[in-house]
Amino acid sequence: MEIKYSVCPHDCPDTCALRIEIEDGKIVKVAGDPSHPVTKGVICEKVRAYPERIYGNRILYPMRRTGKKGVGAFKRISWNDAIDEITGRWKELISKYGSESILPYSYGGTEGIINKASMDRRLFNKIGATALDRTICSAAGSLGYQLAYGESKGVNPLDSVNAKLIIFWGINALETNMHQALLAEAARKNGAKIIAVDVHRNKTAKWADDFYMILPGSDGALALGIAHIILRDNLENKEFLEKYSFGFDEFRKKAQEYPPDKVAGITGLSKERIEHLAKLYAETKPSFLRIGNGLQHHKNGGINTWLISLLPSLTGAWSDKGGGALKSNSGYFPLNEQALKRPDLMKNASRTVNMVQLGKALCELGSPPIMSLYVYNSNPAVVAPNQNLVIKGFGREDLFTVVHEQTMTDTAKWADIILPATTSFEHSDLYVSYWHTFIQWAVPVIRPLGEAKPNIEVFKLIANALDFNDECFSDTEEDIARMALDLPYWKERGITFDRLKKERVIKIETEDYPFKFDKLKTSFCKIEFKSTKVSAYGLSEIPQYNPIRNYPEKYSNENAFNKINSNYPLIFVSPPNHFFLNSSFAGVASLKAKAIEPFLEINPEDAEARGINDGDLVRVENERGGVSIKVKVVNSVLPGVVVSAGLWWKDDYANGSGVNALTPDDLSDIGGGAVFFSSLVEVKKI
Template sequence: MSAEIVRAACPHDCPDTCGMLVTVEDGVATKIQGDPSMPFTDGTLCTKVAYYLERTYSPDRLLYPMRRVGPKGKGQFERITWDAALDEIAARLKALAAENPETILPCSYAGTMGMVQYSSMDRRFFHKLGASLLDRTLCSTAGKFGLKATLGGSVGMDPERFDESKLILLWGANPIVSNLHLWSRVQEAKRRGAKVIAIDPYRSLSAEKCSQHIALLPGTDGALALGMMHVLIAEGMLDRDYIAKHSVGFEALAQRVKRYTPDWAAQTCGITREEVVQLAREYGGIRPAAIRLNYGMQRHTGGGIAARTIACLPALVGAWRDAAGGIVLSTADFYGFDHAALERADLLAGRRPRVINQSQLGDALTTAQPPVRAMIVYNNNPVAVCPESDKVIAGFSRDDLFTVVMDHFQTDTADYADIVLPATTQLEHYDVHKSYGHLYVLANNPAIAPVGESLPNSEVFRRLAARMGFDEPCFRDSDEDICRTALASSKEAMRGIEWNALKKAGWLKLGLPERFTPFAAGGFPTASGKCEFYSEWLEKQGVDPLPFYNPPVEAPGADTELARKYPLAFISPPARHFLNSSFANLARFREFEREPHLDMHRSDAERRGIRDGDLVRIFNDRGGYTLRARVNGKPRPGVVVAPSVWWKKYSRDGGNANNVTSQRTTDLGGGATFYDCLVEVQKVA
């Protein structure tokens, strides 16, 4: 039989959302590669997804439904049938729903980003049920709300234009690890003479290859932006015509930033005055100037306001006039998927269930009233990825909590499940994808039949809906019906993008101008249609309408008892070979990462008698865990870094970075504050 090539899309939580080609021979996928016809992917995949066949065909893959037979957390299960599993789940949910459906909680996140398996049949099911709503805040909500306040939404410059930029600020971004195809464009710009500046507390792989690295303290990004504004305005390095025509509140902003001098910014950020002034002058004097803002910088208490503040910079200097200028955090709001039709919130029928913030899942599972009594976990590994995980584990350990986990593998969370259901991988189901890092829509076609008895998430919720007696026609939609629904949008950019054509082509670009320059003539999706230095939207929420500095709660060097007890700032950026907690169970990628480790500056290590290779314990009042010290110059002094997220079962003592992180949330959006975290480190005897 001749080989067949199937067009697919990478499902993972990455801005690149790559087009893929899967070679199939005799029903077996034998090769996976980047789609060379898709401009953004350009034929290459990251190391993780290049080995995706090892995930699909892993000997550790879950193949059958299972029921727990041992204590929670021990991972002891017996095989059962799908009918037995679904009958038991439906019976438990019916009983709880009859008493109070808000005791049921869906717990999903970004294990797959496609509309079919991530955000359609599942949402319909829980809306009809009247279950508690989950606020999915772990990654990006602070930045999302910050950009909404300034720009009107998750919009920005076209990432494909970075290779034309002359100045690039990688602000909290490490694209070698988490945005590989943007990095190739940044490198091309650098070869053409662009200056590339990394702004990051950590000398990441990307920072090592930049023209300059500004190693500010964690959580002080907003202070640096305010200091830059002070210099730009004081020295007149402004595009006054653009400001006059396409912004709101400049005079108030100019008055506000007088207090934020470069000396103040330098002291706050732990850098030199010269770094602040030089950065501002280069940003005000070089065109085109592009900012790649990424999510690490908004994972602290002031993260939303910090993102909002940085997003003001392009309008001040007129960077939006250039296709290769402006800022991008996410491109998601350029799409027009019909989320209302996908998710069907109307099935709530007027009910207003409580909302549980995923960043505070530990508290929700241990103290919420009424208590959460059933959880359906899918596309997610909360025991590994949610903050303050000792509380999360305490919640999952409750004997009165009925837990269902749908996954490819026996994750840390699956070890606590009552029922485990095998899910299909991306090679085994339909889906349709947008991106938050480019401007293409992608189709995912199933390349092979489901492995073992695995089922798509959508089919599991279809079958559960039937058992629950939900008879609305939407519960009978096929996966391809859902793809068509997603694309049935009135938004101009989606015009002409139709499912049958998309699944054949694999990818189609949004209907935007070839030299897309979104805000060259204003037209921001704000209430005013302008860049809002002064935000009435924030003012109505009781938030200061102008940019200001909102410092970390757990700030190193602060005159607080907490900072004296735990003097080191801790951040846990993505490990190069993991994606959130995905891939961390596969031997190849654990070998690449070697073992959980902590990067320390030499001065901090020497002060504690720690040498390179020593076992150390990192801890604070929330918890701690043991890992290997790597003493080097990667973090700035006062900062320690643990590339993450390791599964707990693969660590030395059953812990990971989230043993020490906090459930405190951000100023805007209720996001996670993973990087607003003070710790101490000591050598293990």
């Protein structure tokens, strides 16, 4: 047996180091690398199942569609034929419609920098293709946090063990940030109290010492309510605020508008619970706030994140080691984006399509229309909102679709040309984290299966066939890794690619505190309780709670962000599935067997009103589509809310439609993010 080492490539904050067991050139076991200072050999069961993913239903050769679009009928062809057909069609389309008729579509199928965002950007910049605004997941929350602090940095997670109060807000850490949960458990053994704030009783909520279940999208109101109580009772850190804040006096006035009784009506919490949480947070030191992605997937998600991010500045929590907040630590990993992506290759500025609105781009966009779609590192037929419109677009007979993929996903079935993709165990890549502060390098541990190729090699083949002679299209993986780290930031820390190649894992040395609070990268170099940047979105410069909709009268009489739709009175939320990562791993048989089947959680009050019993098959529907699914009647969701974990593939649902058939392709208040959790539905027994 041979032991080799790698890195988990998936869109997860933990970025785990892996220990790989190999026999006869084949991976037989994927485990955690115990030498990694943060992940310490502990990995999730999804990644432990990787051998099944690698050697299961892999696409091994280039293929051309032979049947009707979407049915998955293909014939093997050579790489030469595939590249010739792709570039031949593109030349025709560019001649007839212009280069913007071509659209690339990708996201976080790999977090490896080289195969995620380097040669692909160079190629499509050189072509002059329509640009993709890749904002579907974290953009709204990241911008909200940056409005306060200027960049995406927070508490070093290793320091969070010093906290005496840990709040997981909008994050099911046991399933989506397991090593932060392990650090919290270590803190609990030292006397820390763990709080969860979320919209349903998930695993983290059950594990926490206390759980605050709030109505979806009401996070900002709760943050303002906490601020109100802190300021009312003079629990703020006046010295910290006086030295480091901008716009605080105006924020104070806004917080005065959110007394506990009003916030209770908005959130579904009692005013006594709100009082308790606010005082616990203000009086417990150090306090650590882990802000998740869940709350940003609402129409008001960006501003809500801004409001929550300001809480540790009210109390001065940043002054304590392990105190403060963490939304993302991606700011510790600046990369030479100019060298990676080469925007200078683009002759003229191209138009941009937001990836959230792929269906609209394929079905409605003109001047020119999208005539070719190149999909990699993503499965938009499952993960993109307004699924039925996306599928309608994929079904266009005049759309030439290329999919570079590892397995026969729902998206791959709609391709005209399929290209076989390597897994991360079959190519080299550079990995950073948006949670811990270690940079990692991984090399292939097995040979590529069949004729699979990594993204970088395919884009180089296409560039060559298009007669692009720029030197950058000859760069190797190691060349690109060197370029990525070619910044003073890395030189100052003594981190070079040659060192990383030798050591595999290097810690970025951080200060005790993530910011110099009098030199922040904000407009006024201070913590901003007021920002002129949001004016571009037509929003108040002082963060305020913007309701998504009217909740039932028993909860709130706030004015609606959207009018009540009496036909669809329930709020639909589709959180991550424990056994999948977005739609990745949803094709792995052993994990599907553990997940059993899709189901919908509904409160007994709502179930009784509709004559629904536990185990019934129901139809969840709205104006965009419908999903047939079994129901569980539970108290783990509030009345007026229904929850179904995604992202199963479409064929796993009784009617062949997944949860994103219900989600809107609207954009968040700031950042252009997806609003998956701002769906309104009705549930009917079948």
